[in-house]
Amino acid sequence: MRRQQRTPPDPTKLAALDDAFKRMRHEGLLARQRFMCCSSCAGHAMATRAAELVDRGTAKDGIKGCVFYHRQDADELDDHGFVHLAYGPLETEKHGTVGFPAVEIGQLVTRILGEVGLAFEWDGSPDTRILVSCR
Numbered sequence: 001m002r003r004q005q006r007t008p009p010d011p012t013k014l015a016a017l018d019d020a021f022k023r024m025r026h027e028g029l030l031a032r033q034r035f036m037c038c039s040s041c042a043g044h045a046m047a048t049r050a051a052e053l054v055d056r057g058t059a060k061d062g063i064k065g066c067v068f069y070h071r072q073d074a075d076e077l078d079d080h081g082f083v084h085l086a087y088g089p090l091e092t093e094k095h096g097t098v099g100f101p102a103v104e105i106g107q108l109v110t111r112i113l114g115e116v117g118l119a120f121e122w123d124g125s126p127d128t129r130i131l132v133s134c135r
């Protein structure tokens with residue numbers, strides 16, 4: 001198998017991705033880039049954060065869910081110019097599930113990606129991560 005050629009991301013697309021993450025935060029998502037080492041650590045940290053916010057008085061329905069990519073995903077972005085976003089509600093021990101169903105979060109995230117002009121691929125399934133092109 002041939003190795004994929006290195007294609008670094010376009011800086012203007014990375015700026016659009018920053019903008020998208022800002023908009024996601026304004027919409028009530030916990031949204032982080034280059035967050036933690038892997039999906040399970042990131043998911044756990046997001047759930048812990050959501051529980052803290054609810055403890056400190058944030059309304060449970062004020063948190064719509066989370067979206068992130070972790071550091072392994074960031075390597076893929078730096079080398080190949082695309083990134084896989086993970087998203088979903090937060091499963092907390094103390095407050096149960098916080099956030100909307102994953103499919104609704106996916107729809108919100110892809111709407112925002114469209115607004116900032118980034119190309120993405122998503123089949124609409126809550127089990128599929130959203131692939132964003134920054135080439």
Ligand SMILES: [Zn+2]
Nearest residue numbers: 037038040041
């Ligand atoms: Zn990890």
